[in-house]
Amino acid sequence: MSKYVFPKKSLDAFSCPHCGAYAQQMWNPWTDSARLGPLSGDAAEISVSQCMYCSNIGIWINDRMCYPDTGCGLVPAAGMPGEVLSLYHEAAAVAGKSPRSAAALLRLAVQHLCRDLGAVGYTMDEDIQHLVIRGLPEKIERLFSKVKVTGNGAVFPGQIADDDRETVEILFSLVNLMVEYMIHGPGEVDRIYRQLR
Ligand SMILES: [Zn+2]
Structure with a gap:
């Protein structure tokens, strides 16, 4: 069974929500003081993680992955009913x-x-x-x-x-x-x- 590591902010590697591989992530800060309007209050830090295996990206606001919106990196096991x-x-x-x-x-x-x-x-x-x-x-x-x-x-x-x-x-x-x-x-x-x- 493959190794599962949930995506977390600033981890060097985690299980990619796109391809499921446990893979290195390249982090690119976009801005550390984006204003998101009255709903979110204070200025937020926005960053992008990129999977070194499939090249697809994750978009993060502070320490939460907002895209893809899967909530976790676990690809369901094969054969799940x-x-x-x-x-x-x-x-x-x-x-x-x-x-x-x-x-x-x-x-x-x-x-x-x-x-x-x-x-x-x-x-x-x-x-x-x-x-x-x-x-x-x-x-x-x-x-x-x-x-x-x-x-x-x-x-x-x-x-x-x-x-x-x-x-x-x-x-x-x-x-x-x-x-x-x-x-x-x-x-x-x-x-x-x-x-x-
Ligand atoms: Zn990937």
Whole structure:
């Protein structure tokens, strides 16, 4: 699996939201005192990052990437089912502006993914447990309670809670890891096996 590093202001390299590659970024400050009008208050610093792999750019106002408006650099894992993918894209579109909305959408995506994978428990704890029995690593299982998908402090999928950007980043990674381990990985093994016969 490729290395995921979320785009952040002044990092020398991160996962490009255009091409998905973990790539060097060239930073060009455009202006450090642009006036954006009454809505944004004080003068802002505007800069441009350019991916050294695909040459496409990101436009930043202060420390927020405004273009492309994906909210994060995570390209969805191959094989993600349609409805989960649509929730994933919706979460990515709002993650920069509203981490709480993105987290709510991603917990819903985890629930949909569990159902797609045949888990039909009464709680998310039971659903994730079902996936562990089928091969999801226990280390990943433990991460779900840290981001309140499972455990005592669990938040109902789709419900708005007090989530920060770090939680959102972990949730994006968890959805991708679930797809990698439970869908894409086994599919690849089958494909290579067929080639060898
Ligand atoms: Zn790129």
